Amino acid sequence: MRIWIALIGICAISLSVAEGADAVAISGQPFGVGQITVSLQKADFGDPVDSNSFAIHETDNRIFYPAFEKQRVLGFLQKLAGIDEVTPPQRLTVYFLFTGTEPLDITISTPTPQRFRMTPTPPPHDSMLTAMEMLWWRKYHDAIRDQKDWANYPMVMETYLTGMLSRRLGLPMPPLTRNEMQDQDAFSPEQSVFVLLNSDKVRAAEMRSVMTDQSMTAPADLPVPRPINWSDIIAPRPAAEVPIEAMAKAVPPECFYVRFGKLSNYLWLNKLMDENGGDLGMMISNRGVKIGLNEVVQKQLALKQSELAELFGDTVVADVAMIGRDAYTREGAAIGMLFQAKANDLLANDINKNRRESLRLNKKLGAKLETITIAGQEVSALTTPDNQLRSFYARRGDFHLVTSSRAIAERFVTLNQETDSLGATAEFLQARTLLPLSREDTIFCYMSSQFFQGLYSPQYRVELRRRLRATTEIELLKMARAAAQNEGHVNFTDEELIGKGFLPTSFGHRPDGSHVVEVDGVLRDSLRGAPGNFLPIADVDVTSVNLAEARDYERVREFHVSHWSQMDPFMAGIYRFKLDDKGTERLTIDARMTPFVEQKYGMLTERLGPPINRQIAPTARDVAMVQFVLRGEYDNQLYHYAVGLQDVPFPIESYASGGILNTLRMMQATPGYLTAWPKPGLIDRIPVIGAMAAPDQYGYSKLPLGLWRREYNGFSTLSFHSDILQHVTPQLALSEDEHPAQARIHIGDISDAQVTPLANAMAKSWAKKGSLGNVRLFEAVSAQLGVPIEKSKAFAEDLLAVEFVCPLDGKYETVGEGAAERWISTAWGKENAEFEANFLKWFRGLNARMSMGDGQVVLNAEIDMWREKPEPTLKLPTFNFFGSGSSKLKEEKKPAKKPAEELPKPKAEGQEF
Incomplete structure (x- = not known):
């Protein structure tokens, strides 16, 4: 009741405080709390409003940690309808903390500057300050949760701020949402795969645990836990000799193995990655971050190839493969x-020339090139203290290994090729029986059971969490220094930051004794080096653990012993060939997991039917169809289900993101259908459908929400369009496929189809959201940590070790001056500008099928892709494959060009797929 009385008092005060705005400021210690509501002008409507380009400034920098709330007429109904982001807000309310009791000279940028003065007043009674503080705290969290919907990056800063402010001000953390509660369990044994992937949810969970002093900080004084007792892989040795490549006998069995067969195949993949920012995921979506992993790895290994390798590489290199103990290229991989x-x-000579050149270019980083002895063998080591360069070069006969991991180099030089190599294992021989060498795959990938077991070893589990803690502490220190300086505490020591609450009390306490150090103004870990180039896990000796780490690993071990006691090897063969003379090529993919134990995959395998040849045939206008076979829950009957998309015009104006009504409208406009055979099936068990199942004489039933169903020829089919049912249902039929499967997918060429505008509209909507989300982050860095607005993008990139790019293909830049300076993208405001989704630039079709049974999972796929042809070219002879070019190359008057690429022909009829 006292809180409500206080809020009424606040409302009364706010009516008379500031001219031109509703405002109130209650003074207090260490902070007072303020609230201002202003009206937005018409000039503010549009993209800057959508991007939250709002800012609040005070002449003496006395305002901190603002939360902005846009207000609209009938806002709840607009949000429900999904038009919250396209209808301009009418008012903006800012909730903030401030210091002192003197008048506040405030400028609110919306982004149009609005200036006024307000005078703080002491609270009439204590409950009023408490009520204002709790109101600000709730709005602050609402703003952070709103930003989470826009973020395509780890919520590191937001997690830090809530933890830091809760600690300093004694405020309770708000109740977690369901998704946040699930994220809290990111380290549970059941979700250990998220730890292996170092997913964003794991990084946020670690930040929360550190900020609440719940991380594992006690000194390591216990022995390393015993490893998981894995069940043996049953892979009988083939009766006859299986041909394998010589390279497989130079690879340790605990390494993943990606073989290219010849250098030109590797260069093709490398070029494809470079075209997509070092991240093949950019081929699918227009993402807002660029990580550049390919470039980082090449630089670390000193193996950045020149274009001349495309001319002469295959005459010098007989075979090439990528191997490694892990693929943590974003943090520092053993590769x-x-x-x-x-x-x-x-x-x-070429590799050594490159190493000498890399040494010269990185002298300022403390680079050194030396010959060291590993297991009695001489190995070349090129390193820098921060591990930006970490390259071990070892030779063994015709085999040359360049690796970031000393442990891998040691295994390479000591490997007994006939008894202890990957090529000598029974499971690899079985893999080469299923995907024989004669296929001549462009890429052959193999991940052994020993590789997967290594990722779950005590060394990897313990060190993964320790390096995550190391990364978190570096991020914490960067943000704590910025926040403290923003509040006027300049050049605080780490101890002072802890004492003032900017850092948790557990900061710097780690089981292995490592800590954050600063070298030449750059923060790094004392044991692991700089973020992004951490010491590979395989090279970190984990000799002891603390009690919390031991218990954590014991939970993982018990889970796998009882639920997941065997790691299944994975293999894949990818063959690339020319499809036509227009630049289209096809990738055929044969991926398998074998031996495979179905029981540990639970419900997934229990509900799937057996692989069968029968399928639902796509209809004439289907541009895409996904289908699968399931067992009946009670009768063990096999049911076929398919979702089809018709290639007919789609009303783009019906598509908009967000909102229940918009989602329904989009579904109603989508020219698709869902069908099942035989009837009755799962469709008829949906309550609302089963209750209105009586069809008319033509088999049609009208259902709620505009949905139609038709029973025809044994099929039960749903669609929001009765004309689609009329067209599709007579064509629905079962057909025989040459290959048995449980799931199939077909997507036609949608680069110039009637549904192409739909695909582009969806991609553009997501890209715009990503573009706006990035700018929201830049603005938040400035508003919350006090980083000057023009430096906020660079701060965010340094903090998260990424490069932010505009998914709309624009360029981020600042506009305006003074308090009105803000970030925009040059792509904004160009609604009619031509936009093409990344996947539409190359994707020309997909056919895939999956089968599970007989101790293996098999995925076969054909992907058609278009790539621009390289120009016919001529190069000067040289063998500098991996360097920056020879002196002769620098003397060329004309730029060297690449030769036209020769693609393999399709495999002969009947040849292995």
């Missing part, structure tokens, strides 16, 4: 490139 030379001296 390497393995070459089999045709001309040993030429390859060795």
Whole structure:
């Protein structure tokens, strides 16, 4: 009751405080709390409002931690309808903390500057300050949760701020949402895969645990836990000799193995990655961050190839593969490139020339090139203290290994090729029986059971969490320094930051004794190096653990012993060939997991039917169809289900993101259908459908929400369009496929189809959201941490170790001056500008099928892709494959061009797929 009385008092005060705005400011210690509501002008409507380009400034920098709330007439109904982001807000309310009791000279940028003065008043009674503080706290969290819907990056800053302010002000953390509660369990054994992937939810969970002093900080004084007792893989050795490549016998069995067969195949993949910012995920979506992993790895290994490798590489290199203990390229991977030379001296000379050049270019980083002894063998080591360069070069006969991991180099030089190598294991021989060498795959990928087991070893589980803690502490220190300086505490020591609550009390306490150090103004970990180039986990000796770490691993071990006691090997063969003379090529993919134990996958395998040849045939206008076979829950009957999309015009104006009504409108406008055979099936068990199941004489039933159903020829089919049912249902039929499967997918060429505008509209909507989300982050960095607005993008990129790019293909830049300066993208305001989704630039079709049974999972796919043809070219002879070019190359008057690429032909009829 006292809180409500206080709020009424606040409302009364706010009517008379500031001219031109509703405002109130209650003074207090250490902070007072303020609230201002202003009206937005017409000039503010549009993209800047959508991006939350709002700012509040005070002449003496006395305002901190603002939360902005846009207000609309009938806002709840607009949000329900999904038009919250396209209808301009009418008012803006800012909730903030401030210091002192003197008048506040405030400028609110919306982004149009609105200036006025307000005078803080002491609270009539204590409950009023408490009520204002709690109101600000609730609005602050509402703003953070709103930003979470826009973020395509880890919520590191937001998690830090809520934890830091809760600690300093004694405020309770708000109740977690369902998704946040699930994120809290990111370290549970059941979700250990998220730890292996170092997903964003894991990074946020670690930040929360550190900020609440719940992380594992006690000194390591216990022995390393015993490893998981994995069940043996049953892979009988083939009766006859299986041909395998010589390179497989140079690979340790605990490494993943990606073989390219020849250097030109590797260069093709490498070029494809470079075209997409070092991230193949950019081929699918227009993402707002660029990580550049390919470039980082090449630089670390000193293996950045020149274009001349495309001319002469295959004459010098007989075989090439990528191997590694893990693929943590974003943090620092244990990875390497393995070459089999045709001309040993030429390859060795080229690699060594590159290493000397890299040494010269990185002298300022403390680079050194030395010969070290590993297991009695001489190995070249090129390193820098921060691990930006970490390259071990070892030779063994015709095989040359360049790796970031000393542990991998040691295994390479000591490996017994006939008894202890990957090529000597029974499971690899079985893999080469299923995907024989004669296929001549462009890429052959193999991940052994030992590789997966290594990721769940005590060393990897413990060190993964320790390096996550190391990354978190570096991020914490960057943000704590910025927040403290923003509040006027300049050059605080770490101890002072802890004492003032900017850092948690557990900061700097780690089981292995490592800590954050600063070298030449750059923060790094004392054991692991700089973020993004951490010491590979395989090279970190985990000799002891603390009690919390031991218990954490014991939970993981018990889970796998009882539920997941065997790691299944994975293999895939990818063959690339020319499809036509227009630049279209096809990738055929044969991926398998075998041996495979169905029981541990639970409900997924229990509900799937057996692989069968029968399928639902796509109809004439289907541009896409996904279908699968399930067992009946009670009768064990097999049911076929399919979702089809018709290639007919789609009203783009019906598509908009967000809102229940918009989602329903989009579904109603989508020219698709869902069908099942035989009837009755799962469709008829949906309550609202079963209650209105009586069809008319033509088999039609009208259902709620504009949905139609038709029973025809044994099929039960749903659609929001009765004309689609009329067209589709007579064509629905079962057909025989040559290959048995449980799931199938077909997507036609949608680069120039009637549904192409739909695909582009959806991609553009997501891209715009990503573009706006990035700018929201830049604005928040400035508003919350006090980083100057023009430096906020660089701060965010340094904090998260990414490069922010506009998914709309625009460029981020600042506009305005003074308090009105803000970030925009040059792509904004160009609603009619041509936009093409990334996947539409190359995707020309997909056919895939999946089967599970007989101890294996098999995925076969054909992907058609279009790529621009390289120009016919001529190059000067040289063997500098991986460097920056020879002196002769620099003397060329004309830029060198690449030769036209020769693609393999399709495999002969009947040849292995």
